[in-house]
Amino acid sequence: MLTASQTQQAIKIMGQKFPDATTSLVADTPFHFLLAVILSAQTTDKAVNRLTPQLFARYPTPESLATATESEVIPLIKTIGLYRNKAKHLIGCAQGLVSKFSSQVPQTRSELMQLAGVGQKTANVVLAECFNIPALAVDTHVSRVARRLAMVSPQAKVAEIEKTLKQKLPAESWIAAHHRMIYWGRYQCMARKPLCESCPLLSLCAFGKKQV
DNA sequence: ATCCCGAGGG
DNA sequence: CCCTCTGGAT
Numbered sequence: 001m002l003t004a005s006q007t008q009q010a011i012k013i014m015g016q017k018f019p020d021a022t023t024s025l026v027a028d029t030p031f032h033f034l035l036a037v038i039l040s041a042q043t044t045d046k047a048v049n050r051l052t053p054q055l056f057a058r059y060p061t062p063e064s065l066a067t068a069t070e071s072e073v074i075p076l077i078k079t080i081g082l083y084r085n086k087a088k089h090l091i092g093c094a095q096g097l098v099s100k101f102s103s104q105v106p107q108t109r110s111e112l113m114q115l116a117g118v119g120q121k122t123a124n125v126v127l128a129e130c131f132n133i134p135a136l137a138v139d140t141h142v143s144r145v146a147r148r149l150a151m152v153s154p155q156a157k158v159a160e161i162e163k164t165l166k167q168k169l170p171a172e173s174w175i176a177a178h179h180r181m182i183y184w185g186r187y188q189c190m191a192r193k194p195l196c197e198s199c200p201l202l203s204l205c206a207f208g209k210k211q212v
Numbered sequence: 213a214t215c216c217c218g219a220g221g222g
Numbered sequence: 223c224c225c226t227c228t229g230g231a232t
Contacts, residue, residue: 041228042230045227045228085230089231116230116231119230120230121229139227140227140229191225192225
Protein backbone atom coordinates (compact mmCIF):
# COMPACT_ATOMS: atom_id res chain seq x y z
CA MET A 1 0.00 0.00 0.00
CA LEU A 2 1.10 3.56 -0.68
CA THR A 3 2.17 5.58 2.34
CA ALA A 4 0.50 8.89 3.15
CA SER A 5 3.48 10.69 1.64
CA GLN A 6 3.32 8.63 -1.57
CA THR A 7 -0.43 9.18 -1.80
CA GLN A 8 0.03 12.94 -1.51
CA GLN A 9 2.75 12.78 -4.15
CA ALA A 10 0.43 10.90 -6.51
CA ILE A 11 -2.33 13.49 -6.02
CA LYS A 12 0.19 16.24 -6.72
CA ILE A 13 1.21 14.64 -10.01
CA MET A 14 -2.44 14.31 -10.98
CA GLY A 15 -2.75 18.05 -10.39
CA GLN A 16 0.15 18.76 -12.74
CA LYS A 17 -1.62 16.94 -15.54
CA PHE A 18 -5.08 18.35 -14.73
CA PRO A 19 -4.45 21.74 -13.05
CA ASP A 20 -8.00 22.97 -13.60
CA ALA A 21 -9.87 19.83 -12.55
CA THR A 22 -13.18 20.84 -11.05
CA THR A 23 -16.81 19.80 -11.10
CA SER A 24 -18.25 19.35 -14.57
CA LEU A 25 -21.90 19.62 -13.55
CA VAL A 26 -23.52 22.91 -14.54
CA ALA A 27 -26.00 24.56 -12.14
CA ASP A 28 -26.90 28.06 -11.02
CA THR A 29 -28.01 27.47 -7.41
CA PRO A 30 -27.29 24.96 -4.61
CA PHE A 31 -30.78 23.54 -5.15
CA HIS A 32 -30.15 22.92 -8.83
CA PHE A 33 -26.67 21.60 -8.16
CA LEU A 34 -28.14 19.11 -5.70
CA LEU A 35 -30.56 17.92 -8.38
CA ALA A 36 -27.71 17.57 -10.88
CA VAL A 37 -25.70 15.42 -8.47
CA ILE A 38 -28.69 13.16 -7.80
CA LEU A 39 -29.13 12.74 -11.56
CA SER A 40 -25.43 11.96 -12.06
CA ALA A 41 -25.61 8.54 -10.38
CA GLN A 42 -24.26 5.91 -12.81
CA THR A 43 -24.48 8.52 -15.56
CA THR A 44 -21.95 10.75 -17.31
CA ASP A 45 -21.95 14.43 -16.39
CA LYS A 46 -22.33 15.25 -20.07
CA ALA A 47 -25.63 13.38 -20.21
CA VAL A 48 -26.81 15.28 -17.11
CA ASN A 49 -25.77 18.69 -18.42
CA ARG A 50 -27.67 18.02 -21.62
CA LEU A 51 -31.03 17.85 -19.87
CA THR A 52 -30.68 20.10 -16.82
CA PRO A 53 -31.30 23.46 -18.56
CA GLN A 54 -34.87 22.47 -19.36
CA LEU A 55 -35.38 20.76 -16.01
CA PHE A 56 -34.14 23.79 -14.09
CA ALA A 57 -36.21 26.22 -16.16
CA ARG A 58 -39.33 24.15 -15.49
CA TYR A 59 -38.57 23.78 -11.75
CA PRO A 60 -36.75 26.89 -10.53
CA THR A 61 -37.49 26.33 -6.84
CA PRO A 62 -38.00 23.42 -4.40
CA GLU A 63 -41.66 24.43 -4.08
CA SER A 64 -42.28 24.07 -7.80
CA LEU A 65 -40.70 20.62 -7.95
CA ALA A 66 -42.30 19.43 -4.70
CA THR A 67 -45.76 19.59 -6.27
CA ALA A 68 -44.75 17.97 -9.56
CA THR A 69 -45.74 14.43 -10.56
CA GLU A 70 -43.49 11.67 -11.85
CA SER A 71 -45.25 11.68 -15.21
CA GLU A 72 -44.30 15.34 -15.57
CA VAL A 73 -40.67 14.88 -14.59
CA ILE A 74 -39.87 11.63 -16.41
CA PRO A 75 -40.05 13.07 -19.96
CA LEU A 76 -37.49 15.71 -18.94
CA ILE A 77 -34.94 13.15 -17.73
CA LYS A 78 -35.74 10.09 -19.81
CA THR A 79 -32.50 10.26 -21.80
CA ILE A 80 -30.46 9.09 -18.80
CA GLY A 81 -30.54 5.74 -17.07
CA LEU A 82 -32.43 4.91 -13.88
CA TYR A 83 -34.93 7.65 -14.74
CA ARG A 84 -37.87 6.20 -12.81
CA ASN A 85 -35.98 6.10 -9.53
CA LYS A 86 -34.43 9.46 -10.23
CA ALA A 87 -37.79 11.11 -10.88
CA LYS A 88 -38.97 9.88 -7.48
CA HIS A 89 -35.76 11.08 -5.88
CA LEU A 90 -35.96 14.56 -7.42
CA ILE A 91 -39.54 15.12 -6.28
CA GLY A 92 -38.97 13.54 -2.87
CA CYS A 93 -35.84 15.60 -2.38
CA ALA A 94 -37.69 18.82 -3.17
CA GLN A 95 -40.49 17.85 -0.80
CA GLY A 96 -37.94 17.19 1.93
CA LEU A 97 -36.29 20.56 1.37
CA VAL A 98 -39.65 22.33 1.70
CA SER A 99 -40.93 20.37 4.69
CA LYS A 100 -37.75 19.98 6.73
CA PHE A 101 -35.30 22.70 5.71
CA SER A 102 -37.30 25.82 4.79
CA SER A 103 -36.47 25.22 1.11
CA GLN A 104 -32.77 25.76 1.80
CA VAL A 105 -30.11 23.16 0.97
CA PRO A 106 -28.72 22.05 4.36
CA GLN A 107 -24.99 22.26 5.06
CA THR A 108 -24.40 19.14 7.12
CA ARG A 109 -23.91 15.57 5.95
CA SER A 110 -26.58 14.12 8.24
CA GLU A 111 -29.20 16.63 7.13
CA LEU A 112 -28.41 16.18 3.44
CA MET A 113 -28.70 12.41 3.77
CA GLN A 114 -32.25 12.75 5.08
CA LEU A 115 -33.25 13.85 1.58
CA ALA A 116 -34.51 11.34 -0.98
CA GLY A 117 -31.84 10.20 -3.40
CA VAL A 118 -29.01 11.64 -1.30
CA GLY A 119 -26.45 9.19 0.06
CA GLN A 120 -22.92 9.63 1.37
CA LYS A 121 -21.41 10.40 -2.02
CA THR A 122 -23.97 13.00 -3.09
CA ALA A 123 -23.86 14.66 0.34
CA ASN A 124 -20.09 14.94 0.15
CA VAL A 125 -20.19 16.48 -3.33
CA VAL A 126 -22.74 19.10 -2.25
CA LEU A 127 -20.82 20.00 0.91
CA ALA A 128 -17.63 20.49 -1.10
CA GLU A 129 -19.02 22.24 -4.17
CA CYS A 130 -21.77 24.41 -2.72
CA PHE A 131 -20.29 25.28 0.66
CA ASN A 132 -16.56 24.62 0.36
CA ILE A 133 -16.71 22.30 3.36
CA PRO A 134 -13.89 19.69 3.36
CA ALA A 135 -15.30 16.40 2.08
CA LEU A 136 -14.07 13.57 -0.09
CA ALA A 137 -16.73 11.97 -2.25
CA VAL A 138 -15.91 8.43 -3.35
CA ASP A 139 -17.48 7.45 -6.65
CA THR A 140 -16.67 4.87 -9.30
CA HIS A 141 -13.59 6.79 -10.53
CA VAL A 142 -12.15 7.51 -7.09
CA SER A 143 -12.69 3.88 -6.09
CA ARG A 144 -10.97 2.49 -9.16
CA VAL A 145 -8.02 4.90 -9.06
CA ALA A 146 -7.48 4.44 -5.31
CA ARG A 147 -7.53 0.66 -5.65
CA ARG A 148 -5.28 0.48 -8.69
CA LEU A 149 -2.72 2.79 -7.12
CA ALA A 150 -2.97 0.81 -3.86
CA MET A 151 -3.87 3.91 -1.88
CA VAL A 152 -6.33 1.54 -0.18
CA SER A 153 -6.58 -2.22 0.23
CA PRO A 154 -7.73 -4.09 -2.90
CA GLN A 155 -11.06 -5.21 -1.43
CA ALA A 156 -11.88 -1.93 0.32
CA LYS A 157 -15.48 -0.77 -0.03
CA VAL A 158 -16.61 2.83 -0.44
CA ALA A 159 -16.79 3.74 3.25
CA GLU A 160 -13.33 2.38 3.94
CA ILE A 161 -11.89 4.07 0.86
CA GLU A 162 -13.17 7.44 2.06
CA LYS A 163 -11.82 6.87 5.56
CA THR A 164 -8.39 5.75 4.38
CA LEU A 165 -7.95 8.55 1.85
CA LYS A 166 -8.94 11.14 4.46
CA GLN A 167 -6.33 9.71 6.82
CA LYS A 168 -3.64 9.98 4.16
CA LEU A 169 -4.48 13.47 2.92
CA PRO A 170 -4.67 16.80 4.76
CA ALA A 171 -8.24 18.13 4.99
CA GLU A 172 -7.34 21.23 2.95
CA SER A 173 -6.60 18.99 -0.03
CA TRP A 174 -9.66 16.71 0.09
CA ILE A 175 -11.76 18.69 -2.37
CA ALA A 176 -8.95 19.12 -4.90
CA ALA A 177 -7.94 15.48 -4.51
CA HIS A 178 -11.50 14.43 -5.31
CA HIS A 179 -11.52 16.46 -8.53
CA ARG A 180 -8.10 15.25 -9.58
CA MET A 181 -8.96 11.60 -9.04
CA ILE A 182 -12.17 12.04 -11.06
CA TYR A 183 -10.23 13.51 -13.96
CA TRP A 184 -7.55 10.88 -13.58
CA GLY A 185 -10.19 8.18 -13.79
CA ARG A 186 -11.88 9.77 -16.79
CA TYR A 187 -8.92 10.64 -18.95
CA GLN A 188 -5.87 8.63 -17.78
CA CYS A 189 -6.87 5.64 -15.65
CA MET A 190 -10.05 4.67 -17.46
CA ALA A 191 -12.00 1.60 -16.39
CA ARG A 192 -11.79 -0.23 -19.70
CA LYS A 193 -8.50 0.81 -21.29
CA PRO A 194 -6.17 2.72 -18.94
CA LEU A 195 -3.23 4.58 -20.50
CA CYS A 196 -0.57 2.81 -18.46
CA GLU A 197 2.18 3.08 -21.12
CA SER A 198 2.25 6.86 -20.88
CA CYS A 199 1.27 7.21 -17.21
CA PRO A 200 3.25 9.63 -15.02
CA LEU A 201 2.33 7.48 -12.01
CA LEU A 202 3.62 4.21 -13.42
CA SER A 203 6.54 4.06 -10.98
CA LEU A 204 4.06 4.23 -8.07
CA CYS A 205 1.53 1.81 -9.55
CA ALA A 206 1.77 -1.95 -9.25
CA PHE A 207 -1.35 -2.33 -11.36
CA GLY A 208 0.15 -0.29 -14.18
CA LYS A 209 3.43 -2.17 -14.13
CA LYS A 210 1.48 -5.39 -14.68
CA GLN A 211 -0.30 -3.90 -17.70
CA VAL A 212 2.86 -2.65 -19.44
C1' DA B 213 -27.00 -8.67 -2.64
C1' DT B 214 -30.29 -6.81 -6.19
C1' DC B 215 -32.62 -3.72 -8.84
C1' DC B 216 -32.89 0.42 -11.62
C1' DC B 217 -31.59 1.83 -17.06
C1' DG B 218 -30.51 5.14 -21.45
C1' DA B 219 -26.62 6.69 -24.15
C1' DG B 220 -21.95 6.55 -25.64
C1' DG B 221 -17.60 4.13 -26.65
C1' DG B 222 -14.79 0.22 -28.08
C1' DC C 223 -22.22 -6.92 -29.03
C1' DC C 224 -20.47 -5.70 -24.10
C1' DC C 225 -18.91 -2.37 -20.66
C1' DT C 226 -19.17 1.93 -18.28
C1' DC C 227 -21.01 6.19 -16.44
C1' DT C 228 -19.19 11.42 -10.12
C1' DG C 229 -25.21 5.66 -6.52
C1' DG C 230 -29.11 4.97 -3.69
C1' DA C 231 -32.99 2.37 -1.84
C1' DT C 232 -34.83 -1.95 -0.64
